Structure formats: C-alpha cells, structure tokens
Amino acid sequence: MFCKNCGKEIDDKAAVCVHCGVATNNSPNEKSWVAALLLCFFLGGFGAHRFYTGHTGTGVLQLVLTITLIGAIISGPWILIDLISILCGSFKTSDGKELAK
Numbered sequence: 122m123f124c125k126n127c128g129k130e131i132d133d134k135a136a137v138c139v140h141c142g143v144a145t146n147n148s149p150n151e152k153s154w155v156a157a158l159l160l161c162f163f164l165g166g167f168g169a170h171r172f173y174t175g176h177t178g179t180g181v182l183q184l185v186l187t188i189t190l191i192g193a194i195i196s197g198p199w200i201l202i203d204l205i206s207i208l209c210g211s212f213k214t215s216d217g218k219e220l221a222k
C-alpha cells in the first residue's frame with residue numbers, strides 16, 4: 122500500500138509509515154480483547170463493550186434496555202451472550218476486525 126501522507130510505498134502491515142512517521146490505517150482499529158471482556162463483565166449493562174468496539178447503535182440499545190426494568194429482562198441474556206462470544210473470540214469490532222489478544 123501507499124502512505125496517505127507522503128505517497129511512498131510502505132509495507133501492508135506497517136502501523137506507521139517508515140518515510141514520514143505518520144500512522145497508517147492499520148493501527149487505530151486494534152481493540153483490546155481484555156478491555157472488551159472487562160468492560161462487558163463490569164459495565165455490560167451500559168453497553169460499554171459495544172461502545173468500545175464501535176457498535177454504538179446496539180450499545181445505546183443495551184443501555185436503554187437496562188435502565189428500563191422490563192427491557193432488562195432482554196438486555197441481561199443479551200449481555201451474557203456478548204460475554205460468551207468475547208470469551209470464545211467470535212466477537213468482532215463494528216468494522217469486522219477481530220479483537221487483539
């Protein structure tokens with residue numbers, strides 16, 4: 122691929138351009154698996170793990186469901202499913218990338 126900043130050719134997996142030092146598209150999407158797991162475990166009711174991984178829409182939905190008592194019946198099992206899928210490694214960010222372990 123080519124650097125967005127200086128236009129020189131760089132390695133496809135490079136996080137930073139070796140010519141000008143500007144970060145490439147590769148690095149900002151790295152989301153930590155551990156962080157997602159902890160956020161889901163402690164703040165899952167507020168959709169924190171979904172906000173973190175870029176699923177903002179469904180994060181807001183979880184938050185709203187949790188703060189309404191009837192909705193919490195739905196959000197509880199949903200967050201448990203999220204927690205299991207993070208543990209299994211099948212939970213991805215909104216742009217389809219796997220979480221970095």
Ligand SMILES: [Zn+2]
Nearest residue numbers: 124127138141
């Ligand atoms: Zn560059």
